[in-house]
Amino acid sequence: MTTADIGSVVALASRTLRSAPPESFERLVVRAGVGIDGDIHADALSPRQLLLASSGAYDALRLPPHALHENLLIDADTAQLASGTVLQVGSEVRLRMMFQCEACGQLDVQQSGLARRLGLRRGMLARVLAGGTIRRGDRVRDLGVLEQPWLDDWRERVRCVLDAVPPDAVIEYRHLARLAGIQSSYCRAFPRLLAKLGDGYAAKAVSAQSALPRPRWQGEGLFEGR
DSSP states (O other), rough: OEEEEEEEEEEEEOSEEEEEEEESSSSSEEEEEEEEEETTTTOTOSSSSSEEHHHHHHHHOOOOTTTTOEEEEEOGGGGGGGTTTEEEEEEEEEEEEEEEOOOOGGGGSSSTTTEEEHHHGGGEEEOOOOOEEEEETTTEEEEOOOOOOOOOSSSHHHHHHHHSOOTBBBBBHHHHHHTTTTOGEEEEEEEHHHHHHHHHHHHTTOTTTOOOOOBBOTTHHHHHHH
């Protein structure tokens, strides 16, 4: 296996409450397939378990600490990481890079126009392949593209999730959003998107209020299979 040392962990942060700001830590415990212990984004059925951001983005834009709400701040360019890449962090933890995190308008609270200036520098979202303890100063190694890539375009991620729905089941909109790694507010756009994708897709997703008597799939096995 060809590996490359790409940098180190500059800072660590986590949030235990959505209403609370990120808190700095010297070390974080992460669990395989789940995320950071106690973090609001720890979720076995989410592609957004951790966010890695680049210290270069902070330097270039003169951002205050935790402005990007990242969990791992590394001194490597996260915009250059390919989806499907596996990073070894320290001696124990392995992270699967999923897709670039969108620079949403909420970042403009930090600086006016920040979301536009960031572009792809918001950071890379990841899932935990191998758990353990991450410490500030740990080296980060790129092990290569070892997992199935996921797409940055949220519409294509929705399509991929729908492709995995078992033939006899349907998925509710809220779980479709969760598995595709998008905010629940996107559920309003699903009926129109599904109609564009075609009948085969439109029949796979329903609202929570639907009385359709078919099993509801919640995504079990999705990230192990793709």
